[in-house]
Amino acid sequence: MDYFLQQLINGATLGAIYGLIALGYTMVYGIIGMINFAHGDIYMVGAFISLIGLMVMGALGLTFIPLALFLVVLLAMIFTALYGWTVERIAYRPLRGSSRLAPLISAIGTSIFLQNYVQIAQGARAKPLPPMVRGSVDLIHTGNFQVTISYLQIMIIALTVVLMAGFTFMIRKTSLGRAQRATEQDMTMASLLGINVDRTISITFIIGASLAAVAGLMVTLYYGVIDFYIGFIAGIKAFTAAVLGGIGSLPGAMLGGFLIGLIEAFWSGYFSVAYKDVGVFAILVLVLIFRPTGLLGKPEIEKV
Amino acid sequence: MNKDTLPQRILEVERLSIRFGGLLAVNDLSFAAHDREITAIIGPNGAGKTTVFNCLTGFYKPGVGRIRLTHADGRDYLLERMDDFRIAREARVVRTFQNIRLFAGMSVLENLLVAQHAALMRASLFSVAGMLGLPSYRKAEKIAIERARHWLEKTELIAAADEAAGSLPYGAQRRLEIARAMCAEPVLLCLDEPAAGLNPHESLELNELLLAIRAETGTAILLIEHDMSVVMQISDHVIVLDHGAKIADGSPQAVRADEAVIHAYLGTPDSEDLPPDLAIGIAKAGR
Numbered sequence: 001m002d003y004f005l006q007q008l009i010n011g012a013t014l015g016a017i018y019g020l021i022a023l024g025y026t027m028v029y030g031i032i033g034m035i036n037f038a039h040g041d042i043y044m045v046g047a048f049i050s051l052i053g054l055m056v057m058g059a060l061g062l063t064f065i066p067l068a069l070f071l072v073v074l075l076a077m078i079f080t081a082l083y084g085w086t087v088e089r090i091a092y093r094p095l096r097g098s099s100r101l102a103p104l105i106s107a108i109g110t111s112i113f114l115q116n117y118v119q120i121a122q123g124a125r126a127k128p129l130p131p132m133v134r135g136s137v138d139l140i141h142t143g144n145f146q147v148t149i150s151y152l153q154i155m156i157i158a159l160t161v162v163l164m165a166g167f168t169f170m171i172r173k174t175s176l177g178r179a180q181r182a183t184e185q186d187m188t189m190a191s192l193l194g195i196n197v198d199r200t201i202s203i204t205f206i207i208g209a210s211l212a213a214v215a216g217l218m219v220t221l222y223y224g225v226i227d228f229y230i231g232f233i234a235g236i237k238a239f240t241a242a243v244l245g246g247i248g249s250l251p252g253a254m255l256g257g258f259l260i261g262l263i264e265a266f267w268s269g270y271f272s273v274a275y276k277d278v279g280v281f282a283i284l285v286l287v288l289i290f291r292p293t294g295l296l297g298k299p300e301i302e303k304v
Numbered sequence: 305m306n307k308d309t310l311p312q313r314i315l316e317v318e319r320l321s322i323r324f325g326g327l328l329a330v331n332d333l334s335f336a337a338h339d340r341e342i343t344a345i346i347g348p349n350g351a352g353k354t355t356v357f358n359c360l361t362g363f364y365k366p367g368v369g370r371i372r373l374t375h376a377d378g379r380d381y382l383l384e385r386m387d388d389f390r391i392a393r394e395a396r397v398v399r400t401f402q403n404i405r406l407f408a409g410m411s412v413l414e415n416l417l418v419a420q421h422a423a424l425m426r427a428s429l430f431s432v433a434g435m436l437g438l439p440s441y442r443k444a445e446k447i448a449i450e451r452a453r454h455w456l457e458k459t460e461l462i463a464a465a466d467e468a469a470g471s472l473p474y475g476a477q478r479r480l481e482i483a484r485a486m487c488a489e490p491v492l493l494c495l496d497e498p499a500a501g502l503n504p505h506e507s508l509e510l511n512e513l514l515l516a517i518r519a520e521t522g523t524a525i526l527l528i529e530h531d532m533s534v535v536m537q538i539s540d541h542v543i544v545l546d547h548g549a550k551i552a553d554g555s556p557q558a559v560r561a562d563e564a565v566i567h568a569y570l571g572t573p574d575s576e577d578l579p580p581d582l583a584i585g586i587a588k589a590g591r
Contacts, residue, residue, distance in 0.1 A: 178414055186407060194421060195421050
């Protein structure tokens with residue numbers, strides 16, 4: 001029971017990170033019907049920008065950790081958003097209106113480009129970071145096993161919940177969110193009602209990238225080591241989360257993220273750490289076979 | 305505007321042509337529409353009516369011709385050069401579609417708010433103020449909701465404000481499309497077959513709605529319609545197209561007596577392939 005609880009906490013932390021990345025996948029899919037395979041690498045770029053930001057803060061002698069983290073979150077969001085915007089502008093917008101396959105291939109190319117770019121710019125070796133947020137809370141103490149939740153885990157889960165709530169509010173209640181949903185449903189009609197569709201799509205990429213940047217910072221802090229290849233596996237897992245929740249559905253992406261995190265944690269806890277990815281991707285296969293629209297996705301019904 | 309003065313010319317289409325491969329869909333078409341008038345564009349299937357609308361709203365860029373829209377304050381807009389969202393936002397030309405294109409998954413009210421997006425975005429400083437719930441944004445949103453409520457009342461949809469647009473019955477969806485277009489505060493409202501699929505009672509209501517819009521806002525209305533009871537009763541001015549070219553232009557009475565129009569609709573006397581519904585419509589209207 002204690003062990004279960006501990007894995008629940010670990011899984012929720014992991015799930016929060018996946019959920020943030022999955023939002024970017026599902027938003028882009030919703031609005032232009034394309035799987036943005038470069039999104040995982042945008043997250044990797046976010047992690048590197050966070051790492052550089054943290055080192056700059058250290059070099060500047062900013063030792064008050066909460067302030068340093070706050071500044072790094074802002075910096076990472078801004079710069080990663082810039083990457084997201086640029087990718088859309090260069091690799092996807094010129095291909096809008098062509099076949100569905102073209103932007104998909106362009107996305108894979110962008111993904112390879114970003115990986116190699118970071119590898120050349122930052123080196124191929126894994127980059128370590130000393131733990132910055134220390135300390136934890138003991139929840140349950142029985143015998144020689146204790147259930148703990150670290151401050152970092154609390155921070156990750158809390159920040160994710162706040163971001164997701166703010167994001168949901170924006171999509172549901174603000175004019176920008178309405179414009180995004182309208183563009184998602186009928187791009188031409190939205191345009192004929194005065195919505196700048198190109199800009200709305202750019203904003204979607206910017207939001208997706210800045211959420212991925214937060215996930216990147218969290219991973220950097222949580223694992224303490226990153227390399228240029230982390231985007232691939234995390235990207236595929238977040239994509240699995242988006243599919244599990246129902247691609248195109250925003251609450252689905254959040255739910256899917258948490259579920260994938262939990263599945264991974266329990267699989268490594270009760271079966272085998274080495275095969276944890278097998279567990280996650282088996283879920284992807286099963287979802288695609290038995291419920292292709294995901295948990296919260298709506299089937300596309302065409303009226304005739 | 306004073307009744308004695310002539311209505312101001314608001315839309316002027318000059319020598320418009322557009323070609324799709326070997327098909328000349330619109331051929332050297334010139335016409336005008338006036339402020340506070342309902343102008344109907346009629347013609348047999350494939351005459352190029354919807355293509356003209358597509359040129360007006362920036363969906364197609366015509367190969368030849370000029371489309372000039374003049375606002376009451378004298379500003380001119382050359383629509384053939386503008387992006388489609390700017391035509392809606394700045395020139396204020398808004399259209400509806402033959403097949404209904406609502407945002408089916410959004411509520412009725414949200415559909416009307418989307419049409420006011422540009423104004424709301426300005427008020428919300430690109431959603432920053434909207435996220436923070438600042439008073440300036442809340443005020444703008446209140447105005448937007450008031451306007452939406454006004455048009456929902458006019459179209460008798462107020463009770464359905466929170467329902468999903470896609471779940472409304474067909475006739476209500478048609479009215480909602482017009483309400484949504486009116487929320488964008490158009491100077492020129494283009495309606496593509498608004499009476500299609502409506503029963504006689506509903507199309508009578510549509511007539512009243514369009515006349516009410518004209519009386520209340522002075523919006524110029526451009527109308528594509530096959531239902532002759534709508535065309536003949538409410539339009540001030542009728543333009544008849546056939547094979548992309550204008551064959552008649554004038555008052556409803558003048559047009560229905562026009563030889564070329566009767567010929568276009570009914571064919572030559574020995575023609576075998578009459579379009580029956582149109583033939584009946586014209587015959588009724590001519591009575």
